[in-house]
Amino acid sequence: MRYSGLKVITEGLFGNKGWKPAWRNPAPKPAYDAIVIGGGGHGLSTAYYLAKNHGLTNIAVLEKGYLGGGNVGRNTTIVRANYFLPGNQEFYSHSLKLWEGLESELNYNVMHSQRGLINLFHSDGQRDAFARRGNAMITQGDDAILLDRDGVRELLPWLDFEQTRFPIYGGLLHPRGGTARHDAVAWGYARGADRRGVDLIQNCEVTGIDIEGGKVVGVQTTRGPIRAPKVGIVVAGRSSQVAAMAGMRLPIESHVLQAFVTEGLKPVINHVISFGMGHFYISQSDKGGLVFGGDLDFYASYAARGNLPMVEHVMEAGMTLMPMIGRARVLRSWGGIMDMSPDGSPIIDKTHVEGLYLDCGWNYGGFKAVPASGWCMAHLMATDTPHEVARRFRLDRFATGHLLDEEGTGSQHNLH
Amino acid sequence: MRLKCPLCGERDRREFYYSGAADYLSRPEAGAAPAAWDDYLHNRDNPAGVTRDLWYHEQGCAQWLVVTRNTVTHEITAVELVAGRAAE
Numbered sequence: 001m002r003y004s005g006l007k008v009i010t011e012g013l014f015g016n017k018g019w020k021p022a023w024r025n026p027a028p029k030p031a032y033d034a035i036v037i038g039g040g041g042h043g044l045s046t047a048y049y050l051a052k053n054h055g056l057t058n059i060a061v062l063e064k065g066y067l068g069g070g071n072v073g074r075n076t077t078i079v080r081a082n083y084f085l086p087g088n089q090e091f092y093s094h095s096l097k098l099w100e101g102l103e104s105e106l107n108y109n110v111m112h113s114q115r116g117l118i119n120l121f122h123s124d125g126q127r128d129a130f131a132r133r134g135n136a137m138i139t140q141g142d143d144a145i146l147l148d149r150d151g152v153r154e155l156l157p158w159l160d161f162e163q164t165r166f167p168i169y170g171g172l173l174h175p176r177g178g179t180a181r182h183d184a185v186a187w188g189y190a191r192g193a194d195r196r197g198v199d200l201i202q203n204c205e206v207t208g209i210d211i212e213g214g215k216v217v218g219v220q221t222t223r224g225p226i227r228a229p230k231v232g233i234v235v236a237g238r239s240s241q242v243a244a245m246a247g248m249r250l251p252i253e254s255h256v257l258q259a260f261v262t263e264g265l266k267p268v269i270n271h272v273i274s275f276g277m278g279h280f281y282i283s284q285s286d287k288g289g290l291v292f293g294g295d296l297d298f299y300a301s302y303a304a305r306g307n308l309p310m311v312e313h314v315m316e317a318g319m320t321l322m323p324m325i326g327r328a329r330v331l332r333s334w335g336g337i338m339d340m341s342p343d344g345s346p347i348i349d350k351t352h353v354e355g356l357y358l359d360c361g362w363n364y365g366g367f368k369a370v371p372a373s374g375w376c377m378a379h380l381m382a383t384d385t386p387h388e389v390a391r392r393f394r395l396d397r398f399a400t401g402h403l404l405d406e407e408g409t410g411s412q413h414n415l416h
Numbered sequence: 417m418r419l420k421c422p423l424c425g426e427r428d429r430r431e432f433y434y435s436g437a438a439d440y441l442s443r444p445e446a447g448a449a450p451a452a453w454d455d456y457l458h459n460r461d462n463p464a465g466v467t468r469d470l471w472y473h474e475q476g477c478a479q480w481l482v483v484t485r486n487t488v489t490h491e492i493t494a495v496e497l498v499a500g501r502a503a504e
Binding site: 238240241249250251252253254298299300301302303307309342398399411412413414 | 417428429430434435436437450451454455457458459460461462463464467469471485487488489490
């Protein structure tokens with residue numbers, strides 16, 4: 001079924017009885033040409049592009065819970081391409097371009113809103129670093145505008161510019177940055193993959209990876225064994241556990257990152273704003289809730305909830321930056337599990353097992369990467385060669401020294 | 417979250433700095449192969465369940481601690497001094 005304005009009107013006139021489920025709910029077949037483990041944003045986009053770009057339609061996505069039930073359904077929805085390092089730059093630039101065409105591509109409203117992202121700076125040194133970053137973004141072909149204090153004041157007059165600790169000197173505006181509806185991205189890719197014949201199999205947990213003579217031959221699941229000559233592990237949040245089934249020990253430590261949302265308010269924040277010095281960022285959802293967050297809780301965790309010290313820290317940072325939000329009431333908070341890598345950048349690569357591929361290590365930047373991650377992972381699985389824009393996301397880069405340490409904070413997993 | 421420091425007693429999580437897995441205690445010998453250093457610095461078991469990691473009592477006794485913890489429930493079952501372990 002193709003969605004359209006006309007369809008909405010005719011369904012409305014006839015009691016909305018004509019809507020069909022957006023995808024099938026098939027039982028697993030005994031064998032496929034390829035299997036993607038993980039039915040989150042990245043897994044679903046991988047399956048979609050395997051089918052669309054590479055003509056592989058006899059494939060399955062295996063999801064232990066329900067589609068889009070992990071981090072793609074619990075993040076703060078920011079989409080941007082403001083990276084500095086070659087390797088990251090071209091990848092996120094490619095991803096943003098895919099976002100810009102995603103709704104017509106998927107015939108699905110992912111509510112992509114390019115409302116502009118503003119990274120604030122608070123010293124002369126930080127201004128120089130942001131000017132350099134902005135130039136790098138422009139060189140890459142994306143957009144960046146360096147705002148001085150008056151420039152920021154014009155857009156965000158209600159910030160506290162004269163805070164004693166971090167007075168605001170200006171900001172780097174990335175006009176094409178913004179937000180999207182998180183669930184809708186997963187649902188749109190799921191529907192698109194299903195329409196191309198991909199089997200999306202839910203409640204199907206992978207319990208083992210079958211390897212014979214150094215080649216992958218299939219997987220064991222809670223719904224029986226399934227054979228396939230190619231298997232992609234796309235399970236950020238549980239990467240270490242699934243990779244261990246193939247005898248791998250990954251450069252990943254899992255950490256919890258909290259996020260918060262207030263009650264719905266009238267439109268007040270028109271951009272995505274980040275206050276790096278205070279570890280705080282905020283945007284306003286289309287529903288009106290202020291969506292904000294801060295830094296990791298800093299200790300390894302698989303609990304999808306955090307502790308109170310970080311809650312307090314984030315609230316304090318928010319009050320420092322914009323005292324006007326002090327009377328908004330927080331509706332709920334939650335935590336997501338991040339694959340933290342030692343340089344803060346992801347991994348899309350082959351493994352030591354032939355036919356087994358890995359897409360993981362998204363730290364807390366996985367959402368904006370959903371389209372390009374699927375695009376590049378599908379390219380890798382279909383052609384056995386890395387995609388041009390993801391060629392530096394190597395699994396062995398920590399051993400070889402070719403790190404992509406965007407923040408320059410060193411080889412400690414929780415510092416990125 | 418509260419940690420029971422062997423020297424200071426039970427203290428708020430904010431007094432402690434988290435460093436990472438207790439793997440950092442198993443430093444390779446000088447002259448070890450590069451692969452051993454890569455494994456030591458980067459690769460982790462990263463269990464969903466009981467783990468042992470290193471914390472530093474930054475705002476207390478300034479001792480490094482090995483904490484045995486559950487990463488799913490955040491339950492803490494043991495806190496030992498790194499210094500004490502070395503003396504054994």
